[in-house]
Structures are given as C-alpha cells and as structure tokens.
Amino acid sequence: MEEDIYPGHGSATQLDNKVFQTFQTSFLQVQNILDQNRLLIHEINQNHESRIPDNLSRNVGLIRELNNNIRRVVDLYADLSSSFTKSMEASSEGDSAGTLRSDGKPGQKRVRAG
Template sequence: MEGEPQRGVDGRVMQTFQKSFVQVQDILEQNRVLISEINQNHESKIPDNLGRNVGLIRELNNNIRRVVDLYADLSTSFTKSMGNSSSDADSSGAKAAHKRNRG
C-alpha cells in the first residue's frame, strides 16, 4: 500500500519532535531552577554567592543556546517532512508561478 511508508515517516518525525520537546522542557526546567538560585544569590548580597552567579548565568546562557538549537533543528526537520509529504509537481508548479509573478 502506498500510504504505509508515509505513516512510517510521519511516525519517525513525530518521535523526533516529541524527543526534542522533552529535551526543551527539561532544559527549561533547569533554567527555572538556575534563575531561582541566581535570584537568591543576588538577594543575599554575599560576595561568594554573587561570584557564583557568574557561572550560573553562563550555564543559563548555554542552556538558552541549546534550546534555540533544538528549535532550529525542529524547524529544519518539520520543513523537510513537509517537503517529503508534498509532491514534486506541486513544488515545481509553485516555483514556476513564483518566477512568473516576480518578473
């Protein structure tokens, strides 16, 4: 049957999305904990705690970069999966129409 391979692709794509979203949620939870600790350290005004915030803020920034990268990967995967699900005829027709409209 023709539809079965497509379901397999969709299943893999959905697994990738789900895995990435779980990773994002885990990182965001880590960020919540980091932000809480950073705030506590800041409020304490204890020099050692304030110094520790430098490392915590670096960790927070790295986590944010990881989230951005995960979302970029998700976007790429989604775009590729949409490209695989549309026919080449539709794609080439859209490109031809776009060229006609530009020019």
C-alpha cells in the first residue's frame, strides 16, 4: 500500500471532488434550464407568428417564465463563481504554507479587505 507523503493531500483531493461535484450539479441545472428556455422561445415564436389573440396573450406568461429562468441561471453562475473563489482561496492557503518568496524570505498570506 502506498503511503501519502504529502500531508493534507487527501483532504485536498476530497475538496477537489466536492468542488467538482458542485460544478457538475450546477452545470447540469443550468443546461436543463437552457434547454427549457429553448423550448419556451420556440413556443413564443410560434405564438407570435400565429397572431392568434389567445396565443399572443399566452406569450406574456411564457416570457415571464423565460425571464425567471434567466434569473435562475444568473444566480447559479453567481453561486458557482463564489464556490470557485472559495475553493481557490482554500487551496492557495494550503499551498502558501511554508513557501518562500523569490528573495528567500517566508511568504505571507495577503489579506483582502472585504
């Protein structure tokens, strides 16, 4: 059995797997919403071309649904961005421990004002 010669490597792998699963789930949700939007746009176009008053009235609700779906996609991408940023910060914190700058002095973690 191989020994893990890199301390904390297992937890980094677990973090990477969790991040990957989060991205995969979110991207699947986004793809499903975009597929639904494609169908909504097709129906909206058909209703518009028909010029039938009931179909045109129905488009109001379909366009609202389309707008809500777009908001959901934006929210999902914002959550993905936040998750990605947090995972990069977590991995860089682990990578920066014990590092040396190019001048040979110990590296210091930068703290951003939030």
